[in-house]
Amino acid sequence: MWPSCLLFSTRTGKNVSRKGCKELRKGGKDNLVILRKPVAGLSDTALAKFAARASRASKLAGTVNVLVTGSSELRSLNRRFRGKDQPTDVLSFPPGPIFVNGLAGDIAISADIAKQNALRLGHSAAQEIKILTLHGVLHLAGYDHETDDGTMAGKETQLRRSLRLPLGLIGRNGRKGPGRVQAKAAGGGARVTRVLRSR
Numbered sequence: 001m002w003p004s005c006l007l008f009s010t011r012t013g014k015n016v017s018r019k020g021c022k023e024l025r026k027g028g029k030d031n032l033v034i035l036r037k038p039v040a041g042l043s044d045t046a047l048a049k050f051a052a053r054a055s056r057a058s059k060l061a062g063t064v065n066v067l068v069t070g071s072s073e074l075r076s077l078n079r080r081f082r083g084k085d086q087p088t089d090v091l092s093f094p095p096g097p098i099f100v101n102g103l104a105g106d107i108a109i110s111a112d113i114a115k116q117n118a119l120r121l122g123h124s125a126a127q128e129i130k131i132l133t134l135h136g137v138l139h140l141a142g143y144d145h146e147t148d149d150g151t152m153a154g155k156e157t158q159l160r161r162s163l164r165l166p167l168g169l170i171g172r173n174g175r176k177g178p179g180r181v182q183a184k185a186a187g188g189g190a191r192v193t194r195v196l197r198s199r
Helices: 003-012 018-025 044-057 071-082 111-121 125-140 151-162
Strands: 033-035 063-069 090-093 103-110 191-195
Touching: 033 044, 044 063, 044 125, 044 151, 063 071, 063 111, 063 125, 071 090, 071 103, 071 111, 090 125, 103 111, 103 125, 111 125, 125 151
Parallel strands: 033 063, 063 103
Antiparallel strands: 090 103, 090 191
């Protein structure tokens, strides 16, 4: 099942049939945001508006579905789409060939990891969720910090400033390399970026 169908299943608490998934593929004009795990200072409406602003700023056409959930669900998605049995902070899924009519893609975010990173970096968890959303939007727009020689980092820095966010996901590490992990999922086109935390 494609991530959009999984996100819809998550929202309704029911499995989505093939027919229901087909309806979901038609896309909509509004971003779908599901807050499975509450984050202080962040509502689904506020995050949907931010995702729309980030999409416009990055010139990403189409709707973006965002799921904010726990690390166990991110671990499950990471295992299913990337073969990695570990949690991560953000996954982005470009739409598959069967998804048309305005779907730009899906983003899944771990509220647990976002809260830990926010505490460590001295800003709110709501800001961290927005940073991760921006990072996912940039991946959906075709940027790839592992292969673009700093293009994505520059764009993220520019957009972070214009969107009034603290230091971005790439910028706070200051480099590609051992502290950054990004990969495509087998058969799914998922991209993930994980901040490795030292303890």
